[in-house]
Amino acid sequence: MKRLPLWSFPVATGALLLALWYGVKRALHIESFMLPAPHEVFAAAWQERRTLLASALLTGRGALLGFFSAVAVGFLISMIMAFSIVLKRSFYPFILILQMTPVIILAPIIILWLGPNTPSIVAITFMICFFPIVANTTMGLISTDRHLLELFVMCKATRLQEIRHLRVPAAMPYFLTGMKIAATLAPIGAIYGDYLAGSSQNGIGGIGFMTILYSSQLKTPALFATGLIACLLGFFFVVGVSFLNWLLLHKWHDSMVGKE
Amino acid sequence: MNSPPIVRLSGLGKRFGDGPFVLEGIDLEAVRNDFVSFIGPSGCGKSTLLRLIAGLTPHSAGEIAVDGRDPDSAREGVFLVFQEANLLPWRRVAANVELPLMLRGDSPAGRHRRVAEMLELVGLSGAEGKYPWQLSGGMKMRVSIARALSVAPRILLLDEPFGALDEMTRHRLNEDLLDIRGRDPFTAFFVTHSVAEAVFLSTRVVVLSTNPGRIADVIDVSFPYPRRAELRETPEFLQLLARTTHSLRSVLPAG
Numbered sequence: 001m002k003r004l005p006l007w008s009f010p011v012a013t014g015a016l017l018l019a020l021w022y023g024v025k026r027a028l029h030i031e032s033f034m035l036p037a038p039h040e041v042f043a044a045a046w047q048e049r050r051t052l053l054a055s056a057l058l059t060g061r062g063a064l065l066g067f068f069s070a071v072a073v074g075f076l077i078s079m080i081m082a083f084s085i086v087l088k089r090s091f092y093p094f095i096l097i098l099q100m101t102p103v104i105i106l107a108p109i110i111i112l113w114l115g116p117n118t119p120s121i122v123a124i125t126f127m128i129c130f131f132p133i134v135a136n137t138t139m140g141l142i143s144t145d146r147h148l149l150e151l152f153v154m155c156k157a158t159r160l161q162e163i164r165h166l167r168v169p170a171a172m173p174y175f176l177t178g179m180k181i182a183a184t185l186a187p188i189g190a191i192y193g194d195y196l197a198g199s200s201q202n203g204i205g206g207i208g209f210m211t212i213l214y215s216s217q218l219k220t221p222a223l224f225a226t227g228l229i230a231c232l233l234g235f236f237f238v239v240g241v242s243f244l245n246w247l248l249l250h251k252w253h254d255s256m257v258g259k260e
Numbered sequence: 261m262n263s264p265p266i267v268r269l270s271g272l273g274k275r276f277g278d279g280p281f282v283l284e285g286i287d288l289e290a291v292r293n294d295f296v297s298f299i300g301p302s303g304c305g306k307s308t309l310l311r312l313i314a315g316l317t318p319h320s321a322g323e324i325a326v327d328g329r330d331p332d333s334a335r336e337g338v339f340l341v342f343q344e345a346n347l348l349p350w351r352r353v354a355a356n357v358e359l360p361l362m363l364r365g366d367s368p369a370g371r372h373r374r375v376a377e378m379l380e381l382v383g384l385s386g387a388e389g390k391y392p393w394q395l396s397g398g399m400k401m402r403v404s405i406a407r408a409l410s411v412a413p414r415i416l417l418l419d420e421p422f423g424a425l426d427e428m429t430r431h432r433l434n435e436d437l438l439d440i441r442g443r444d445p446f447t448a449f450f451v452t453h454s455v456a457e458a459v460f461l462s463t464r465v466v467v468l469s470t471n472p473g474r475i476a477d478v479i480d481v482s483f484p485y486p487r488r489a490e491l492r493e494t495p496e497f498l499q500l501l502a503r504t505t506h507s508l509r510s511v512l513p514a515g
Contacts, residue, residue: 130490144347147342147343147344147346148346148348149341150316150342150365151340151342151346153316154314154316154335154338154339154340154360155359155360155363155364156335156336156363156364157363161363163349165347165359165362165363167349169348170350179349208292214495251350251391252349252350252351252391252393253349254349254393255352258391
């Protein structure tokens with residue numbers, strides 16, 4: 001028997017799920033405002049394409065800003081904590097406390113302080129992305145191989161050289177793992193922020209705002225289409241970070257090499 | 261031999277924290293271009309002895325002088341070849357060899373020249389652009405040795421560098437190490453589990469006993485350099501091998 005190509009399996013599963021969707025809708029006589037058929041969702045996506053694209057861009061911008069500020073600040077704080085036991089002891093518990101407080105509760109406070117729209121959306125995204133980056137990067141910076149550190153001692157390396165040429169490159173895989181987790185969270189954070197703090201300009205808001213709008217108008221197919229767009233936005237982030245991961249690691253890291 | 265000792269250990273002792281002494285009463289002098297091997301049962305403190313000379317760990321008793329100074333300030337000109345090749349996986353071969361030169365601030369042009377020289381010396385010309393994962397165990401060790409030699413150390417400390425390699429590769433690297441040393445002399449301290457390796461390489465083999473590590477025996481090896489592979493088959497070599505093995509057996513703990 002000839003072997004099927006790998007891509008055929010997810011495609012077959014997808015087709016099966018679509019068939020199931022149609023089947024359930026027809027068998028149980030479900031109205032379209034409760035469960036639209038797949039083609040109705042795509043039609044709504046096409047019909048609302050300008051609105052959806054604009055809102056995806058708006059939310060995407062907030063997610064990107066929040067994500068990158070979390071990456072930058074997270075990296076900086078990890079560096080500080082990795083190189084000063086005193087600062088780590090002082091701050092880590094409070095970073096944990098902040099992380100333990102659900103963003104759902106923090107969000108209204110943030111909006112109270114920063115007002116509606118972009119600043120709050122960015123801040124909420126930041127809050128949700130920050131911790132995985134700090135936790136992973138700090139771990140990476142303090143887990144440098146002991147023998148490699150001794151090599152640098154033998155070379156009479158300065159502290160700065162040790163950080164630049166040893167600790168930071170060795171922490172890269174950890175840092176990227178933190179970024180991967182943050183990348184899946186960033187769109188969620190931005191959409192949630194927009195859901196609470198977003199508003200419309202000429203009837204177009206972010207994805208979170210459009211969700212509220214469509215559901216209040218019972219435009220269920222458009223609501224599903226919004227989910228589709230949000231899903232694409234998430235993919236965009238994950239693919240972006242995966243590419244960065246590949247770019248930085250594919251030549252040397254164990255997770256990448258020797259698979260060709 | 262009447263040149264002043266390059267390394268002098270007197271009554272040297274080492275303990276970790278409040279623990280028992282792992283090394284005690286070590287008296288040893290090495291002159292320039294000596295090749296001293298340390299051999300002994302596991303846990304006799306061989307590696308610790310190297311780390312003391314490298315200044316990677318402080319001693320607890322006695323005295324240690326490298327070039328008449330304490331090891332921490334004498335580190336210039338001393339380099340350690342680690343048990344594992346210990347290469348930076350994200351750096352290519354050339355960049356790994358270059359690392360000590362870069363860290364001490366040599367000019368890029370000088371670094372480049374030196375790296376090419378070193379790679380030729382260890383027989384790895386052409387492997388500059390490879391990453392460590394693309395190399396065999398023996399090749400990695402060659403890179404590690406090239407890296408250590410790049411700074412032209414006066415004292416080279418080798419901590420069981422060939423322990424993980426198969427016997428044929430080990431023999432080849434032993435011969436090459438002596439060859440390199442013939443061209444670019446250095447004083448060597450070499451830790452190993454292999455009696456044959458110790459006898460083949462050294463001017464002196466130091467047998468250590470365990471609990472605590474003390475010098476049990478010192479065997480002079482007077483074969484002239486250059487030593488060739490055939491030396492291993494001569495009766496004199498085999499005799500010294502037997503004598504060293506016997507000495508080592510007498511310090512092995514029962515069981």
